Amino acid sequence: MLMRRRKATLKAQARQAAFQAYVVTDRRAPVSELAGQLLRKAFPDHWSFLLGEIALYSFVVLVLTGSYLTLYFDPSLAQVTYTGSYEPLQGLLVSKAYDTTIQLSFDVRGGLLIRQMHHWAALVFVAAIGVHMLRIFFTGAFRRPRELNWFIGVTLFLLALLEGFCGYSLPDDLLSGTGLRTAHTIVMSIPVVGTYLAFFAWGGAYPGTVLSQRLYIVHVLFVPGLLIALIAVHLIMVVYLKHTQWAAPGKTNRNVVGHPMYPGFVARSAGLSLIVFGVTAVMGAVAQINPVWVYGPYVPDQVSTDSQPDWYVGFLEGALRLMPAAETNVAGHTFMWNVLLPAVVLPALLFLVLYLYPLFERWVTGDLVEHHLCDRPRDRPVRTGLGVAGIVFYAVLLMAGGNDVIAFVFGVSVNTLTWVFRFAVVVGPVIAHLLTRRICLALQLHERNLYREGEETGVVRQDLGGAMGEHHAGLDRKRRYRLLVRELPRPLTHPGRQAALHRRLKASLSSWYYRDRVELPTTAEERLQTAGRTADPVAGGTNGEE
Numbered sequence: 128m129l130m131r132r133r134k135a136t137l138k139a140q141a142r143q144a145a146f147q148a149y150v151v152t153d154r155r156a157p158v159s160e161l162a163g164q165l166l167r168k169a170f171p172d173h174w175s176f177l178l179g180e181i182a183l184y185s186f187v188v189l190v191l192t193g194s195y196l197t198l199y200f201d202p203s204l205a206q207v208t209y210t211g212s213y214e215p216l217q218g219l220l221v222s223k224a225y226d227t228t229i230q231l232s233f234d235v236r237g238g239l240l241i242r243q244m245h246h247w248a249a250l251v252f253v254a255a256i257g258v259h260m261l262r263i264f265f266t267g268a269f270r271r272p273r274e275l276n277w278f279i280g281v282t283l284f285l286l287a288l289l290e291g292f293c294g295y296s297l298p299d300d301l302l303s304g305t306g307l308r309t310a311h312t313i314v315m316s317i318p319v320v321g322t323y324l325a326f327f328a329w330g331g332a333y334p335g336t337v338l339s340q341r342l343y344i345v346h347v348l349f350v351p352g353l354l355i356a357l358i359a360v361h362l363i364m365v366v367y368l369k370h371t372q373w374a375a376p377g378k379t380n381r382n383v384v385g386h387p388m389y390p391g392f393v394a395r396s397a398g399l400s401l402i403v404f405g406v407t408a409v410m411g412a413v414a415q416i417n418p419v420w421v422y423g424p425y426v427p428d429q430v431s432t433d434s435q436p437d438w439y440v441g442f443l444e445g446a447l448r449l450m451p452a453a454e455t456n457v458a459g460h461t462f463m464w465n466v467l468l469p470a471v472v473l474p475a476l477l478f479l480v481l482y483l484y485p486l487f488e489r490w491v492t493g494d495l496v497e498h499h500l501c502d503r504p505r506d507r508p509v510r511t512g513l514g515v516a517g518i519v520f521y522a523v524l525l526m527a528g529g530n531d532v533i534a535f536v537f538g539v540s541v542n543t544l545t546w547v548f549r550f551a552v553v554v555g556p557v558i559a560h561l562l563t564r565r566i567c568l569a570l571q572l573h574e575r576n577l578y579r580e581g582e583e584t585g586v587v588r589q590d591l592g593g594a595m596g597e598h599h600a601g602l603d604r605k606r607r608y609r610l611l612v613r614e615l616p617r618p619l620t621h622p623g624r625q626a627a628l629h630r631r632l633k634a635s636l637s638s639w640y641y642r643d644r645v646e647l648p649t650t651a652e653e654r655l656q657t658a659g660r661t662a663d664p665v666a667g668g669t670n671g672e673e
Contacts, residue, residue, distance in 0.1 A: 170392040171372035171385035175262050180396055182255035183358065184403040185248045192245040193294075193347065199235055201227045202297060202343035204336060213420055221424040224299040224339055228419055244411035249294060251407065253287045253439045260284060260481075264514050267502035268371045269485045271495065276364045281481045283357050286350055288439055293346035295437055298417075299339060304425025305434045307338070309447070316466035334427045371501050374612040376605055379660040380499050435529055445527030446473055449549050491636045492616050496663040505574075506613050508567035509640045515563040516556035523552045564643065571645035574610050577602060578647050611653060612660050616641050 170176075203223035209216045211226070212233045221229075231238040260280055263269050269277035296303045296310075311333050314325045329335030369383045378384045386392050436444055446469030453464040488510070489495075504511040526533065527548040534541040581599035588598050602610070619637040622630045649657070 168366060168388045169370075169383045169385040170388060171370050171378075171383065173373060175266075176370065177399060178255055178259040178262055180399055181403055182252055182259055183362075184400040185252035185255055185407070186354065186358065187400070188248040188404060188407050189245060189252060190351065192241050192248065193351075195241050196231065196238075196245060197347055199227060199231050199238065200224070200297070200343075202339045204299065204339050216420065216423075219424065222299045222339075224297060225419070225424045228298040228300070232420065240408075240411050242411075243414070243416050244407050245294075246416050247410045247414070248407050249291050250437065250439075251403075253284075253291055256280070256284045256287055257439075261514065261518075264484075265502075265504045265511060266371065267498060267507065267510070270498045271489065272368055272497050273364075273371075274485045274489075276361060276368065277485050278482060279357055279361045279364070281478065283354065283361065284481075285478060286354055286357070290346060290350045290354065291437060292440060293342045293350065295417075296342055297339065297346065298419045299425050300419035301422040301425050301429065302417075302419070302434055304334075304427070305430050306436055307425075308333070308427070308430075309444075312466055313470040316463040317471060318460055318462055318467070369499065371499055373501050374609050374660075376608050378500070379612075380497070380662060381664040383499070435532070438525065441528040442521050442524035443470055443474065443528075445524035445530075445548070446470065448530055449524070449527050449545060449552060491633060491640055493619060493633075493637075494616065497665055498614075499664065500612070500614075500661065503609075503613065505567040505570040506615060508564040508571075508643060511567055512560035512563040516560040519559040520552060520556045523548055523555050527552070568643055568645060575645050575647055578607070578610055610647065611649065611657050613657075614661055615644050615646075618642050 201223045205223045206220050207223055207226050209219050209221050209226055209229065211217070211230050213229055216229065228242075231242055233239070263277065263280070292306075292310075296307050311325055311329065314328065315321045317324060326332070328338060328341070330337030370385070372378050372383060372385065375384075386395075435441065447466065450465045450469040455462045455464065502510075504514075527545070530544045530548060531541055533539075534544050581601045584598045584600050586598040587595055589595050601607075618641045619634045621634045621638070624631070
């Protein structure tokens with residue numbers, strides 16, 4: 128009885144202390160106001176919005192598993208004799224990095240599971256960011272006022288690629304060593320300064336002695352710190368700018384309709400985090416990945432067959448294999464075009480396009496309105512076609528990165544396959560763009576017929592005159608709203624041949640973007656209602672949440 132009273136007294140004292148601390152803090156900072164606003168923040172409910180959360184929770188898995196691995200891993204390249212439990216390697220001279228990786232896999236309790244969870248989480252993290260960016264691109268969620276968040280997202284994607292490559296290169300096995308040798312060649316291909324950069328990064332002539340330690344610091348300190356900071360800013364911006372939403376009854380460009388952060392969103396997000404943790408653990412337990420004991424330690428004069436990098440840098444491998452041999456000597460400097468163009472210029476151009484596309488589309492359209500409703504990809508056929516063309520371009524390069532494996536499996540010539548991929552990497556994106564545009568316009572035409580005639584019911588009726596016809600039912604309110612409430616920008620008026628070149632170019636690009644369209648047979652009242660629901664929230668009303 129005495130113990131119960133003492134326990135109750137301690138609980139009461141703890142509650143009182145917590146309350147007093149809250150009061151003291153609240154008097155000096157707007158805790159109550161901010162907490163109340165945050166807990167009432169509305170989050171729209173759609174499966175596509177979970178892609179960013181999957182990336183976030185994969186990163187949490189990476190941090191937790193990576194923290195465990197740092198307790199046992201040594202990035203040193205000092206040579207030691209392997210004496211662990213994996214018998215095929217016993218007595219072999221290996222680096223300390225490779226030795227501790229094998230020990231983690233076979234001699235540390237749970238080490239192999241954590242290693243594989245870490246690797247799988249890295250792949251899921253990069254994939255989730257990539258698919259999340261595709262969702263934002265195809266739905267136009269990068270437009271004003273979210274341009275800055277798009278730039279942050281692209282930077283996060285770039286840092287994720289760098290982080291993955293650094294971690295992939297740390298074990299000092301034959302596969303990762305082959306990747307580092309390729310990276311050394313890429314750095315060396317940079318004109319004028321390439322040799323100096325390579326000598327500095329590797330600490331001397333290849334293979335050097337310090338790169339592993341430097342990659343380790345970058346992998347566990349610099350890049351994770353930047354990722355954590357940018358993720359925090361990204362999430363703050365999402366909360367501040369409010370989430371985009373799909374058009375539906377009650378949802379306009381001036382409000383946000385969804386579940387409040389607490390308890391609805393918090394409960395769902397917590398459940399998703401547990402699913403990500405669980406799926407990653409299952410994959411790490413049953414699906415083998417990166418078996419470094421099979422590859423063996425790295426020896427600079429050896430290379431393993433079937434050497435393939437992780438999928439997110441596989442397109443660089445494919446670009447290197449497709450580029451014909453070409454080099455030029457200028458003033459004593461060698462330009463290795465077969466390495467410089469596919470491995471330095473190409474990725475630089477790809478990320479430059481990603482960074483600048485929101486600004487380019489805004490310039491083409493002259494659009495300065497805030498957008499909080501998601502575009503349907505079919506309503507923006509040119510943008511959708513460009514996105515699909517980019518995906519096809521990447522897919523061809525990724526397959527080309529494994530042309531030797533494909534040739535071996537299917538019994539075809541590597542040279543023939545290389546020429547097929549060279550043709551496909553040029554023609555494939557163009558065909559994909561044209562086909563995607565036609566599909567989008569066909570879907571728009573189908574929706575116009577639905578709007579005009581209604582949906583087929585499968586019931587055939589005969590009128591008094593004996594004619595047979597299929598019965599159509601009117602569209603429900605939600606679907607009708609989705610068809611009506613959409614933005615189809617009109618091309619800019621051509622300024623004439625006497626106008627400045629940049630104005631004529633802008634008008635031509637605008638015409639290319641928006642001249643192909645399928646209008647709905649709407650009434651004046653419907654057009655007025657649609658304009659009201661898609662109006663600029665700054666000029667047409669105030670932002671609200673429900």
